[in-house]
Amino acid sequence: MKTLIQFCISFCIIFALKAQSPGDHLKYGERPSTKLSSYHHGKTAGIFEICNNGIDDDGDNLVDMEDYACYFGNVDPDNCIPSTMVWATLKFRLYWVNIANNKDGRMDFPVGESYGDIAWAPNGKLYGAEEFSGQIREINPATAQTQLVSTIAGYDFCNGMVSDAQSNLYLCARTATTPYSWHVVKYNVTTNQVSFVANLTAAGLVSAGDATFLNGFLYVSCEQSKIAKINLADNSVQAFSYTGAGSVASMGLITLGDGYLYICQQDDLFRIDPNTWVSTFFYHLPTYGFMFGLSTYPEFCNAPGCRAKVNISVLSNPPFCSNTGVQLKANGQSINGASGYTWTLPDNSQQTGNAITAFTSGKYYARFHTLPDTCGAVDSVTVNITPFPNISLGADTFICPGSTLLIQPSNTQGVQNYLWQDGSTGSNYLASQPGLYWLAATNGCGTKRDSVFISPETPPTVNLGNDTIICMQSSITLKNLSVKQSWDIYQWSDGSSADQLIVQHPGVYWLQSKNTCGTVRDSIIITPKDSCICKPFFAAVDLGANLEICDGQNISIINKLHQDGYRYRWQDGNSANSILVNKPGSYWVDVSSYCNTVRDTITVSEKTNCNCSVYIPTAFTPNNDGINDLFKPLCFCGIKGELIIYNRYGNIIYRTTTLQTGWNGNFKNTKQPNGTYTYYLVYKVENDPKQFTEIGSFLLLR
DSSP: OOOTTGGGSOSOOOOOOOOOOGGGTOOOOOOOSSOBOSOOTTSOTTOOOBTTSSSOTTSSSOOGGGSHHHHHHHOOTTSOOOOOEEEEEOSSEEEEEETTTTEEEEEEOOTTOOEEEEEEOTTSOEEEEETTTOEEEEEOTTTOOEEEEEEOTTEEEEEEEEEOTTSEEEEEEEESSSSOOEEEEEEETTTOOEEEEEETGGGTOOEEEEEEEETTEEEEEETTTEEEEEETTTTEEEEEEOEETTOSSEEEEEEOSSSOEEEEETTEEEEEOTTTOEEEEEEEOOOSSOOOEEEEGGGGGGSOOOOOEEEEEEOSOSSOBTTTOEEEEEEEESOOSSEEEEEEOTTSOEEESSEEEEOSSEEEEEEEEESSSSSEEEEEEEEOOBOOOOOBOOSOEEEOTTOOEEEOOBOOTTOOEEEETTSOOOSSEEEOSOEEEEEEEEETTEEEEEEEEEEEOOOOOOOOOSOEEEETTOOEEEEOSSOOOTTOEEEETTSOOSSEEEEOSOEEEEEEEEETTEEEEEEEEEEEEOOTTTSOOOOOOOOOSOEEEOTTOOEEEEOTTOOTTOEEEETTSOOSSEEEEOSOEEEEEEEEOSSOEEEEEEEEEEOSSGGGOEEOOSEEOOSSSSSSOOBOOEESSOEEEEEEEEOTTSOEEEEESOTTTOBOSEETTEEOOSEEEEEEEEEEETTOOOEEEEEEEEEEOO
16 A cells, blocks of 8 residues: 555665566557547647657657557557556656666656556546545646646545546545545546445455556455455455565556556566466566556556447538527447437537437537446537527617617627618617618528517606695695606605695695606695685584493493594593493583584483393303303393304204303314304393393304
């Protein structure tokens, strides 16, 4: 394992070369025909490597298929080319060597950066696992300069990595919190999605520092001379111990495309037979330090086989217009079984199916994948679409006398020619008169015409009439005597905006009217007039016939001829239009208007035999608060009879001859709802042979 102790290993030792010829151990694929590589990651613009002329064309000391630009520009994952190029991290340096001819090179990483492992991906990019920050960074192989790709959430240390055929990185990472665990995770460099693969700690293993693919399986070098073999079909983990040379402090693990695993102990490379797990010395790396992590070009070719391919065809012919759209079709290959297509549009929305119609400019992605989506390939195409001239002149509007109005069309993107109703060709039009105006906008995709009608608008007018007078306790309704237009906005002197204003007091009142063409105001002076001549308004009063009252009873006395505007003064100084009395006596009231004052008097006498009066309540509240919880007739004398209560449907819900008991609001132990109920009461009063009948209604309120 690449521990902090190993970080202290000196990188100043220059190891002696002790290479043996690799020719007996490796088979090399045929080089392709002359081709200028399209992979130029990190190279100087305009300088290309010619891939079969035996010359270092771009000055990076890498010739033909030694050069990553040539290798990844020609490689086919279904028919991978073996390679003798080995790249390594010396912690603070990037190193490469061609084990076929011992040619090597090295570059320093940026100050402060230290890498536990590196990995080449089939997208032609070199990635590194930065030890101290836990970052995944992209490395420029020409300069060893780096840029951040991402950090792996939940993990603080990564010491092993390898890429599959889709440029996904498989990482050996340690969890960020204790107790620490070593996991293998899959990181998608396009989406930044991290998914769990396997728990090495649960299998009794600790990552020593590298990972590689061989024959569809993922292999991880582990401490104590062990290698983990992971089946990515079910994420199962097997542990194997290898013997022989190189079984101590081994870190880097690679494949060269020949069916063997190769593991590095410091700067020696050992070959492991995955059938016997015996290691033998293979090659001494002529480097200048301790090898921490290795990578080779063809490692990804041994990853589990997703070999999907897809390409996009443009079926429509130019010009490409937004009103007709552009037909795009994806053609996918190399997926057996159920498959599907998922398109990603420029606005990040998605569609399915092998063909779509594009209506907006931008980059369109088509992914051909298995169902469910466990394997797939992506192609993209950038489409430049000319918008149809979908101009708009807006809603109909108006113009004020003597003014002008600038008509500016919207949605003018892509418009090439303008034609107005009078033959002018400007992009805007200045109107000075009411009327119908139209515009025809044209480009290579067609013509769109729109029109707008401009109505005449006049300035507002306000007339509140002549100054006037107001009588006491009267009102005046103020209105604009001029015609109000639908677009006029009113504001009265009190801040209101209604069409009229009701005033009850003298003063100065004004109305302001505003529209687009201007603002006007008119005012009116209202003078007070306190005279009966102003408006005859005579007071009247009638308190009704004399009344009788029982002890403890309240009686309301009211003016039966009451009108708004009357002023009251009762014998006790009260100024309301009615009073409540509870004892016998003589009661009078003066009723006044601004024209007269009148008086009426009523006598309230004590009623005899009050104790034998029957009182039936008009409402009760059976809520068990001890107040008004029962409905029953009340009498200070003895009373006998029968009480029957009906609900709104005419059903009898209570019946009793014990009148003192009362109804509690329940029927068959069920609370009855709020509402109106009818009672029927037949009774006799003590010492009175006469029978009385009462029928009425009352409210149940809870």
